Amino acid sequence: MFLVTPVLRAIQNVAVFTWDFGLEIVNVVTPKRKVGHVTPEGEPGAGGNWPEYIAPKEGDSRCCCPALNAMANHGIISRDGKNIKFSEMPHKLNATYNFAPSFTFFVPNLAAHMLKKSFSKDTFDLAEIDLHNGIEHDASLTREDTGIVASQAKPHVPFIKELLASASGKDEDGNALLTPKDISEYSAKRRVEARATNPDFSLKLAHKLVGSSNASGFLTIFGGRVDDIESILVEERIPDGWESRIRKRKGLTFAAFNPVVYKVERGIDEKKYKAKVAAEAAATVADLKVEGGEDDVADEEVAAKR
Numbered sequence: 657m658f659l660v661t662p663v664l665r666a667i668q669n670v671a672v673f674t675w676d677f678g679l680e681i682v683n684v685v686t687p688k689r690k691v692g693h694v695t696p697e698g699e700p701g702a703g704g705n706w707p708e709y710i711a712p713k714e715g716d717s718r719c720c721c722p723a724l725n726a727m728a729n730h731g732i733i734s735r736d737g738k739n740i741k742f743s744e745m746p747h748k749l750n751a752t753y754n755f756a757p758s759f760t761f762f763v764p765n766l767a768a769h770m771l772k773k774s775f776s777k778d779t780f781d782l783a784e785i786d787l788h789n790g791i792e793h794d795a796s797l798t799r800e801d802t803g804i805v806a807s808q809a810k811p812h813v814p815f816i817k818e819l820l821a822s823a824s825g826k827d828e829d830g831n832a833l834l835t836p837k838d839i840s841e842y843s844a845k846r847r848v849e850a851r852a853t854n855p856d857f858s859l860k861l862a863h864k865l866v867g868s869s870n871a872s873g874f875l876t877i878f879g880g881r882v883d884d885i886e887s888i889l890v891e892e893r894i895p896d897g898w899e900s901r902i903r904k905r906k907g908l909t910f911a912a913f914n915p916v917v918y919k920v921e922r923g924i925d926e927k928k929y930k931a932k933v934a935a936e937a938a939a940t941v942a943d944l945k946v947e948g949g950e951d952d953v954a955d956e957e958v959a960a961k962r
């Protein structure tokens with residue numbers, strides 16, 4: 657009997673990924689949605705008109721996921737972030753961000769499974785999603801680790817500003833774009849620093865992949881646009897007039913998205929980041945020695961300036 661659930665889940669997963677592949681084929685052979693018509697008519701945000709943004713108030717439930725918090729802040733799901741049906745999420749995620757129905761079915765199912773709840777019958781409060789080492793994990797790009805700051809409800813703005821300041825791409829109008837390489841480099845920094853500062857640090861391969869998936873998700877859905885990403889990550893607000901940058905008819909599938917996740921994860925090189933920091937420190941010491949005269953620089957002064 658104990659084998660029935662894993663077997664059913666395995667069958668469900670095969671079905672979801674087969675469905676996903678079919679959706680990607682439809683995407684390839686059908687024209688994209690027209691600009692200005694990505695969010696379907698009749699849905700919140702159609703024509704770029706998002707329901708009013710209201711920042712969370714005392715007692716509201718919020719979580720580690722900026723995309724879900726933003727939906728609550730705009731009233732697309734309950735504004736207090738409580739008693740949300742798992743079963744309402746697929747349609748709402750699909751309409752809001754244009755993730756493919758395969759993705760928007762799979763992820764809330766995974767969350768329900770993680771919380772040992774029924775996808776079809778149960779509800780959740782956003783804060784429940786924060787279950788540590790469920791989907792939530794250490795070395796995130798937008799939150800301090802749970803071991804450092806227990807509540808995952810609010811973004812850690814300095815991380816986000818630093819990430820966005822590292823954007824190395826440009827669109828045709830010269831606007832700053834975040835690239836997969838930028839995400840990889842900042843993820844390496846976060847992993848090295850979190851490992852060094854969080855005594856409870858842990859990051860299994862599955863959670864590394866979740867981290868790269870989340871980052872690749874917002875990168876893709878927001879087309880790397882730094883202004884839009886800043887709004888969703890810092891204020892957890894959908895920009896006025898915004899629509900998903902994914903215009904594919906069936907939305908962003910795993911089939912299209914997984915290569916980006918792979919590229920981001922493969923590009924995360926903690927050793928390279930550590931070597932860069934060591935080289936910068938050595939260059940600083942060398943500069944100080946030149947400024948002070950090779951023999952005059954006291955070791956304490958060098959250490960203090962490091």
Ligand code: HEM
Pocket residue numbers: 720721722723724745749753755763764767785786791792793794795796797798799867870871873874877
């Ligand atoms: C029901 C659907 C979803 C669930 C259950 C969910 C769950 C989560 C969880 C648990 C985290 C924390 C991961 C960490 O510790 O870093 C997270 C972070 C995040 N999610 Fe979601 N998410 C969902 C949908 C989405 C969607 C549709 C997007 C993109 C538009 C998205 C974008 C993000 C981003 C940008 C982060 C922050 C990653 C970081 O700080 O490194 N999520 N999500």
